[in-house]
Amino acid sequence: MNKVEFLETFLSLYVNHHEVLKDMEDRKGKYTVLDVRNAPKEVKKDKIKNSIEIPAKDLTNHLENLSKDTTYVVYDWTGGTILGKAALLELYKNGYEAYELAGALEGWKGMNLPLEKVE
Template sequence: MNALDYFNARLQATISPMDYIKAKKMNPEQYFLIDVRNGPAHVRSITIKDSHVIPEQELDNRLDEIPKDKKIILYCWDVWCNTAAKVAKSLLEQGYDVKELTGGIAAWQEMNFPVSTATPDNPLSNHCGC
C-alpha cells in the first residue's frame, strides 16, 4: 500500500470530532453514535452527549439496537484503544456503514465538546458485562 492509498483508506474509515459535529448538524438523523468502551460503569460515567452506550462485550446481544439505515460512528477511550476498530470490523462484516471517531472520548473532551454524565437515576448502561 502506498501513502496515498493509506490516507484514502484512513479517511474513509475515520471521522474527526469536528467533522462529526459538522456532519451531525447538517444531517442529524443520518448518524448513530455508539460508545463501545468496556469496563465498569463508574469508569465510563462520562460519555459523548447523545451517544448510545453499547459496550463491545454486549454487542452480539444488542445488534437489534443498531440501525442499518444510518451511518454508525463508534468511539472508545483514546488513540491507543482499539476497541472501536474491533467493533467497526465486526459491524462492517455484517453490512453496517461504520466509521471510527478519531481520538475517542479523550479527543472529544480535550476539545470541550458536549458530554453527558451518569447519575444513579440515569445510568448510562445497565449492562456492564464485566
C-alpha cells in the same frame, strides 16, 4: 498496496469530531454515536452527549437492535486503543455503515465538546 493507498484507506475509516458535532447541532441524525468502552459506569463517569452505550464485547448480541438506515460512529477511550476498531470491524462484517471517531473520547473532551453523565 502502496503507502499512499494504505493511508488513504486507513483515514477513510474515521470521521472527525467537527462533522459529528455539526450533525448533532443541525439535528440531521446522519450519525448515531456508539460508546463501545468495556467499563462499568463508575469508571466511565461521562460519555458523548446522546451516545448509546454498547460495550464492544457485547456488540454482536445487539446488532439486531441497530438500524441499517443510519451511519454509526464508534468511540473508545483514546485513538490508540482497539475497542473502537474491533467494533468498527464487527459493524462492517454485518453490513452496517460506520466510522471510528477520530481522536476518540479523549479528543472530544480535549475540544470541550458536549458530554453527559453515564446513568
